[in-house]
Amino acid sequence: MDTFDLLATIIKVVIVFVTILVTIIILGLAERRVSGFMQYRLGPNRVGPWGLLQTVADGIKFLFKEDIIPDNVNRPIYLLAPVITMIPAFMTFAVIPFGVPLEIAGHTVKLQVADINIGLLYILALTSVGVYGLVLAGWSAGSKYPLLGGLRSSAQLISYELAMGLAIVGVIMVSGGLTFNEIITHQQATSWNFWKQPLAALVFLVAMFAETNRLPFDLTEAEQELVGGYHTEYSSFKFLMFYMSEYANVITASGFMVCLFFGGWDMPFIDEKALGHWGVVLSVLAFVSKVGFFLFLYIWVRWTFPRFRYDQLMRLGWKVLLPLGLVNIFAVGLWMALRA
């Protein structure tokens, strides 16, 4: 690795990190404005033009609030839990490519922080570790509602994770590789995986909502029954860390979905790699707009569907999504065997 590559990597890390943070700020506002729009009201529109600075004001408020640590918490684990949630949430985006490689002064810069040969498994591994933060936060708070939220999140994890893995297997089978670049290049050469495997895309979409603990599967923080769920006893910046991790996970899950089933940075009918720098710009725009659509979908679904009950989610995961995932694998295998 020479100086150029090192510098390029550092710049990419900074750009991706800052972009995620800015997107979180925008999402925080979009969530409230879109929900206002869907409920026929305005939503926050007083801070800055069109309320654009509302999330910034909220963030500053979180920083200046008193940080309360209740008496009966298990201190070391209580303090550790937000960190355990936040680190994997910000690490996962590293393997997602957001555009075609850029040519600068004879060097090729991949628009992706880390191109590792097991990119898909990396995301799955890290997201399954991230759940410890929720479980431990719930346990360490020393109160019954967070404990229930934490227990639910671990039971939720084992219900959807298998279905999610099975949905991904079909994609890996057709593209023949575990890196995002192979998957996207294959989709660009043929057609988007969504058209080939709509069933797997559906299973993945449902599992994705469960993974990010968003409505209709936000059982870990169901406010009507569990106060705030696992983060009930957290205040100030520690609460902000949970909040930011949730949105970071939402962004990564959208990027993951786009790369797996919707061609990643691929813009249909255009060969981005032949267009030089304009191709790079087009591909980044395509990726950003696709991810933006899924971010909107998250908010849209939130105000459209009621919350599933706890046992309904487990039944959905084990008795519906898991068999559907298996059916998809068999169908893809049969199709590949017949074509070969």
Add this chain to the structure above:
Amino acid sequence: MTTILFYLFSALLLGAALFVVLNRNPIYSVVGLVFAFMNLAAMYFLLEAYFIGVLQVLVYAGAIMVLFLFVVMLLNVQPDRPHPGLIHPDRWWFGIMALIFVSLFLLLIGQGVRALLTSPAEDAAGMGSVADVGEALFTSFLLPFEIASLLLTVALIGTVFLAKKKV
């Protein structure tokens, strides 16, 4: 660089493993075990066995330990119960377990020393990749692989049988 990292992860791994065994609070032990698995995964990464390393995190640290934590949290074992005496006439099987453990440990150390004395095997290109592991599983290790899956099926059916009140 690799050597320094190897010693760092080894020290963290051993420290975490001791923490698991010596700690009286079961939740702390579970967290320590997760940390130990992470360090083990890091050791696999140092050996360039990325697939095995990620599986270590995904399966052991990610899935199995979440179930451990779930069970420990549900049982709510109190950490401060009185410690039963270690040496007691009723606990003769402790001695047998210790004997088995020590002999296995000595066997492993012997193997390690023997491996150190011989020259290391050459790494083939792409060793430990997904394709490599998959090919080995479905060709040379097909029989053990199928036996393992049979074992898992038996365990699965047994669990359903035990958990279901009326079959």
